[in-house]
Amino acid sequence: MSDPGRLRRELLSLLADQSGDASSLDRLCVGVVSALPVDGASIAVTSDAAVRVYVGASDPITARLDDLQFTLGEGPGWDAVHDRRPVLVADLAGPSGCRWPMFAPAVLAAGFRAVFAFPLQIGAIRLGALGLLRARPGPLGDDTLADALVVVDVAALTLLDTRMDDPPGPSPGLLPDALGLYRAEVHQATGMLMVQLGVGAQEALVRLRAHAYAAGQTVDEAARDLVARRLRLDGGPPG
Template sequence: MRQILFEVLTDPPGRISSAADVMQRLCTALITVLPIDGASIALMTSAGHAGLLAASDAAAATMEDLQQTLGEGPCLDASRSGRPVLLPDLVGPGRWPAFVASATEAGIAAVFAFPLQVGAIQLGVLDLYRRSTGSLDTLELAEALDFAAATTTILLDLQYGAPDGQLHPLLADAANGHREIHQATGMISVQAAIGLNEALLLLRARAYATERPLIDVAADVVRRLLTFSPDRTHDEQA
């Protein structure tokens, strides 16, 4: 385990890794150590899912996008509770019906979510998935927790090295997308003459119905390519 983390954190010969590279290598390393098929790391805030930092594959990225779009899922529950959410059979618990339906369609059968936080400070969530059902045994769970602790340390180190009053660029990119979603929500609230919570639901419903990432639909709203009228219909413009 320590050797693998050393390799993840050590730059290859002749190359200086970016923070994004390190996060990506961390996701890849998890697949070699644990009986999982994919991993992702998401930035989280008290308001919820704030953006994808790294993903091992398309299914892992889809898992994060679904949770950001729907506002539900194991990642958000792990962040809110501060405890791991372990689902050896995603269909079993009967929670998050929209997320479960879409995630299983993407080939995800089991999910293990680990909060990345220090005390009350929420940093993110490490999400692991499997294409087949099944639990992590005691040793595997311990290794996953070690990886979560290492990821937390990396995130703290990233922000420690950032200029005063600024987010590290990797974190800022994710946070900027989160801010665009808030901006789009406010615009929809004004356009459709509804509250902010209902406006966010409309934005999420549009993203889910069109099978597009929430951030992409929010960007269309901010650029006025997509507007919502008071009768809550939408009008797309070229």
């Protein structure tokens, strides 16, 4: 598009649109795919060093891949947030994809070759990451990169508004209600594993991730099973 002002207005219009069932951030991601030469877009938030969850995606496959990063504890979104800089991989099948030995094959199997992630931050505040997927390999052009940075700015300000007690803009309700439940379930499951296994919080979360990966689940699905007592990781019977 390469018209930053127009793109910003279009994205803000999507965020303000309250029609339909999709969340505002889902609509934003769909708009990103329409405006930029990419095939998938997602937005994830980071609540602390251990909890990361997507809150918007352009489609179910992109949402699943973004959530997979939390399950595996690796991926461009993690690196972008941790290093506070964009992660631009033009060909995931090349040497650059080797940094994510579990995540990269899953993305390639889903039909994507290029991945791009941008940290969402305001000053020292880390908010999350914007992820972009593309089926064909190749770098982002200068115009596309400029447009992506406009998306980053809009998404970061939107997420910052949702963290304020009295946000000035039309942002209340942008984050799905499921986000709070997701955090609660993961934290509750981590606490239960600490008791069951006699380990610390970090080790309990690692065990939860490992089980989710082995079982082909996301971490929230495994946490939900554990909280509902359909699952135990200490060898004891469920229930």
